[in-house]
Amino acid sequence: MNLPDGLADSRSGSPAGPFAGMDTRVKLLLTLGLLPLIISLQGVASLVLALVLAATLLVSARRPTRQILIRLAFANGFFVFLFVALSLTYPAKELGAWHFVSLDGLHLAGRIALKGNAMLLVLLALVASTPVPGLANALQRLRVPQKLILLLTYTYRQVFIIGEEMERMRQAAAARCFRPGLRLHVYRTFGYFLAQSLVRSLDRGQRIHDAMLMRGFAGCFHPLQRNDGVAPAEVAFGVLVFTLGLGLVALDRMVLN
Amino acid sequence: MTSPLVALEGASLVYPGQSGPALCEVDFTLRPGEKIGVTGDNGSGKTSLLLALVGLRPLASGRLLHRGDEVRKSTQYHDLRREVGLVFQNCDDQLFSPTVIEDVAFGPLNLGLSSGEALAIASETLEALNMGHLENRLTHTLSGGQKRIVSLATALAMKPKALLLDEPTNDLDRTTRAMVQDFLHRSDLSLVLVSHDHDLTKAITTRIIHMEAGRVWPDS
Numbered sequence: 389m390n391l392p393d394g395l396a397d398s399r400s401g402s403p404a405g406p407f408a409g410m411d412t413r414v415k416l417l418l419t420l421g422l423l424p425l426i427i428s429l430q431g432v433a434s435l436v437l438a439l440v441l442a443a444t445l446l447v448s449a450r451r452p453t454r455q456i457l458i459r460l461a462f463a464n465g466f467f468v469f470l471f472v473a474l475s476l477t478y479p480a481k482e483l484g485a486w487h488f489v490s491l492d493g494l495h496l497a498g499r500i501a502l503k504g505n506a507m508l509l510v511l512l513a514l515v516a517s518t519p520v521p522g523l524a525n526a527l528q529r530l531r532v533p534q535k536l537i538l539l540l541t542y543t544y545r546q547v548f549i550i551g552e553e554m555e556r557m558r559q560a561a562a563a564r565c566f567r568p569g570l571r572l573h574v575y576r577t578f579g580y581f582l583a584q585s586l587v588r589s590l591d592r593g594q595r596i597h598d599a600m601l602m603r604g605f606a607g608c609f610h611p612l613q614r615n616d617g618v619a620p621a622e623v624a625f626g627v628l629v630f631t632l633g634l635g636l637v638a639l640d641r642m643v644l645n
Numbered sequence: 646m647t648s649p650l651v652a653l654e655g656a657s658l659v660y661p662g663q664s665g666p667a668l669c670e671v672d673f674t675l676r677p678g679e680k681i682g683v684t685g686d687n688g689s690g691k692t693s694l695l696l697a698l699v700g701l702r703p704l705a706s707g708r709l710l711h712r713g714d715e716v717r718k719s720t721q722y723h724d725l726r727r728e729v730g731l732v733f734q735n736c737d738d739q740l741f742s743p744t745v746i747e748d749v750a751f752g753p754l755n756l757g758l759s760s761g762e763a764l765a766i767a768s769e770t771l772e773a774l775n776m777g778h779l780e781n782r783l784t785h786t787l788s789g790g791q792k793r794i795v796s797l798a799t800a801l802a803m804k805p806k807a808l809l810l811d812e813p814t815n816d817l818d819r820t821t822r823a824m825v826q827d828f829l830h831r832s833d834l835s836l837v838l839v840s841h842d843h844d845l846t847k848a849i850t851t852r853i854i855h856m857e858a859g860r861v862w863p864d865s
């Protein structure tokens with residue numbers, strides 16, 4: 389399954405790339421710092437520079453190429469839609485050579501796409517290189533509320549169980565010669581899959597609660613704290629990249645004025 | 646005779662929406678050091694018996710006793726479950742944390758131990774079951790048999806006095822099954838072992854009971 393980030397890393401043994409071993413708190417804080425900076429950029433030139441900076445981060449993160457391309461393709465599918473919609477509907481001072489195309493709309497869509505891609509690349513480089521358990525650990529040490537973190541970790545585990553269950557149902561159906569197609573029988577079967585997985589999830593919720601009670605759970609979660617410090621080099625790297633981001637914003641403002 | 650660790654007296658259990666009871670006026674006693682095997686056909690009520698013994702399903706009638714006292718209040722349930730552990734029939738119910746070590750440490754943390762102590766107990770328990778190498782694995786990447794052993798570890802890490810095991814050797818290969826058998830045989834835990842594996846039950850338990858349609862019979 390392609391869903392939770394960092395999975396590819398954790399499956400293929402030890403994580404690759406320089407960011408994989410980096411302290412997750414630094415990566416999270418850097419991401420939280422960079423995203424608003426990118427959002428605030430206005431000019432096309434500075435947006436392109438931001439995209440280049442983000443791409444550099446991603447390339448040096450050495451993430452699996454195929455996986456990254458698939459995710460980018462998904463996101464950019466949405467941007468294609470945006471280009472079409474805005475070029476046809478955005479009020480324009482200027483019309484293109486074809487009279488129905490709004491150049492202002494195209495311009496706006498272009499900026500949104502650049503911004504979106506730059507942000508996505510930053511997330512893919514810094515956050516997606518961390519397996520979810522590590523992410524949870526870092527969030528905990530950044531004092532994010534326990535309940536939210538547990539929601540993340542238990543959901544992470546359950547997503548796989550539900551995924552496996554769906555897969556088993558699909559295989560069970562396939563073993564009995566079920567083939568998808570445009571027939572009522574097929575729609576009904578998919579309906580059953582969905583309903584079954586919902587019913588089973590409810591049931592499982594109860595049983596997991598049982599399992600937690602059996603191990604002394606009394607309504608309060610106690611996090612596992614593991615102490616590994618942040619290396620000065622990691623902090624320096626974070627500060628450097630953030631400063632580059634600030635530089636971009638300054639450049640952007642100068643060009644605009 | 647020593648007083649029972651946990652007991653059911655005339656216990657009946659009915660699942661919502663079911664017409665017949667899953668347990669029907671069951672009397673059952675587990676004393677310290679006792680190892681009881683439970684056999685019976687599918688649907689005869691073995692899992693329900695284990696759930697009732699730790700108070701995870703409310704009884705329609707009858708009483709649940711922990712060291713001679715009826716269990717009613719939530720603190721009493723807590724104390725009972727501290728002493729009597731349960732390993733579920735389905736490992737995916739037992740293992741809910743993203744990594745193996747976090748799952749095994751979950752119980753010790755709830756007992757008020759520090760992170761360091763909980764981690765040490767978790768490692769030690771996994772090591773005792775020859776599963777030390779799985780510590781940092783993501784739970785969903787384990788094989789069925791590995792999940793089964795880790796499930797056992799999660800219950801053992803609570804350092805219980807008794808263990809209720811629901812088909813603990815399903816999905817295990819011969820070597821691992823022999824390891825589990827040996828471990829349970831040597832341990833001084835009280836056991837209730839539900840299993841279709843007759844050799845295992847015979848080898849480990851001191852007494853075998855048989856279940857049929859929610860009722861308990863001594864094995865003939």
Ligand SMILES: Nc1ncnc2c1ncn2[C@@H]1O[C@H](COP(=O)(O)OP(=O)(O)OP(=O)(O)O)[C@@H](O)[C@H]1O
Nearest residue numbers: 660661663667685686687688689690691692693694
């Ligand atoms: N959650 C539930 N809701 C309704 N009925 C249930 C539920 N769980 C079990 N039952 C019913 O209760 C009866 C006893 O079930 P139980 O799971 O205790 O059997 P078992 O002896 O453990 O069977 P197996 O060997 O297949 O595990 C069965 O008739 C079953 O259909």
Ligand SMILES: [Mg+2]
Nearest residue numbers: 691692734811
């Ligand atoms: Mg059962």
